[in-house]
Amino acid sequence: MDRKLKEAMLYQKQQDRRVFCQLCPHYCLIDEGKRGICQVRENQDGLLYSLVFGRTVTQNIDGVEKKPLFHFYPGSKTYSLATAGCNFHCQYCTNWQVSQMSVEEFAEFGVEAAPEKIVAAALEAGCHSIAYTYVEPTIFFEYVHEIASLAHSHGLFNLFKTNGFMTAEMLEICHPYLDAVNVDLKAFRDKSYRQFGGSLQPVLDSLKLIKSLGIWLEISTVIIPGINDEVEELADIAEFIVQELGVETPWHITRFFPAYKMTNVLPTPLEILYQARDIGLKKGLQYVYFGNFLGQGNQDTICHNCGKYLIQRWGFELLENLMQSNQCPSCETLIPGVSLSHQVSQNLT
Incomplete structure (x- = not known):
């Protein structure tokens, strides 16, 4: 641990060189030389440091x-x-x-x-x-x-x-x-x-x-x-x-x-x-999907209004996307989401 460390965000200095971490609801009060529950934020000389930055x-x-x-x-x-x-x-x-x-x-x-x-x-x-x-x-x-x-x-x-x-x-x-x-x-x-x-x-x-x-x-x-x-x-x-x-x-x-x-x-x-x-x-x-269980339609997006299959998947692989400007092409119902009709390559490396 000889590399330069990053001082943490979201903490307050306390008396006796302790620090009060405000990053997560554990709200760890950390003594000098000790670490929080996450084990990656350490009190060094009354300052809190991230041990994993960079x-x-x-x-x-x-x-x-x-x-x-x-x-x-x-x-x-x-x-x-x-x-x-x-x-x-x-x-x-x-x-x-x-x-x-x-x-x-x-x-x-x-x-x-x-x-x-x-x-x-x-x-x-x-x-x-x-x-x-x-x-x-x-x-x-x-x-x-x-x-x-x-x-x-x-x-x-x-x-x-x-x-x-x-x-x-x-x-x-x-x-x-x-x-x-x-x-x-x-x-x-x-x-x-x-x-x-x-x-x-x-x-x-x-x-x-x-x-x-x-x-x-x-x-x-x-x-x-x-x-x-x-x-x-x-x-x-x-x-x-x-x-x-x-x-x-x-x-x-x-x-x-x-x-x-x-x-x-x-x-x-x-x-x-x-x-x-x-x-x-x-x-x-409107949308309930299965995970860790492959099967016909388990990961497909279906229009909640008319029942049309809009996006077909097999596991994490997208097979077909019929969306048009976030609308169902059949009944024109707006399908919630962000850029659902975005067409991209599926060639992952």
């Missing part, structure tokens, strides 16, 4: 559908990046090798990548956006801040794949250059969130604020047997989306598979997925 553990070119974002420039490419660390510790995390990586391991295996290099690489690859993903982007906010503002100046959009456990202060700073977000609404019971290392209400607050700020929003829920698969809880999630975020907000129902510390839990039964979809549609949601 360095990535992965950089990939993905389809935007992989985030998943189905109503934001469908078929476009996004330049995905991540550092190490997370402010949660979900037992089923599929990226645990990165999210739970120590800063010391990150210093060894991470790759130096200045914000200018990230933006240049995204442009060279023909991407429409940069996605801060794989781990929680909130914890590397200083890095995001510099990349995202530079990306906007070069005509690139910015995307978050996030757990939503962030402060309003962070969102207020971020929102001028944050264009689309997929939030994992992991459950609708606080006791479940406590198992993951967080709490429910701050996530709900973030969702409502994201929507009010005009950022395009989609929701994902991994349905885990024994955790969040009860009918009442699924109905509560759907009802919250309808009442607080709007019927136009896409809900991605994702099938659980054993991973990390939950290898003894069986995959989500398919009947539970279908039940969740029926609940969402009956509550009034």
